[in-house]
């Protein structure tokens with residue numbers, strides 16, 4: 001027997017983990033996932049998805065996008081990228097690579113830069129026209145953090161639990 005050739009690439013694996021993490025999100029409109037990797041050893045350092053902080057109930061806080069700011073999700077949700085940074089349990093994120101299903105906002109960009117990450121691989125950039133993303137890209141570029149869109153030959157990966 002020879003080895004399998006249809007195994008997934010490291011990039012597919014890590015973006016797949018970011019996508020799988022996003023499935024945990026309770027946000028009805030955007031489910032975002034992130035995975036942080038030591039790019040030299042291909043070891044996973046952390047994962048995260050967008051959700052409320054610990055001890056804040058998914059059922060008691062709002063999930064709406066519009067209206068009184070206090071009653072929208074935006075004041076409360078922790079972004080997937082920040083959650084991944086905060087979930088790293090002391091791992092050194094210097095020189096690491098972030099896989100995220102949505103381009104990071106300006107606030108996450110600050111945390112990415114300050115934690116020493118060097119690369120961002122993203123799937124969607126659906127808010128690219130917003131000032132938030134423009135500010136994010138400005139800071140990331142100044143800080144020398146590379147970012148590039150995820151590319152793959154495969155459209156879909158199935159997880160079969162049966």
Ligand SMILES: Nc1nc(=O)n([C@H]2C[C@H](O)[C@@H](COP(=O)(O)O)O2)cc1CO
Nearest residue numbers: 027029030032050077079080103104105
């Ligand atoms: N990069 C990001 N990572 C994230 O985790 N989020 C989260 C915040 C919200 O929970 C949701 C965006 O909701 P909406 O504006 O598309 O309905 O995704 C948002 C962005 C966009 O900057």
Ligand SMILES: [Zn+2]
Nearest residue numbers: 079104105108
């Ligand atoms: Zn963010």
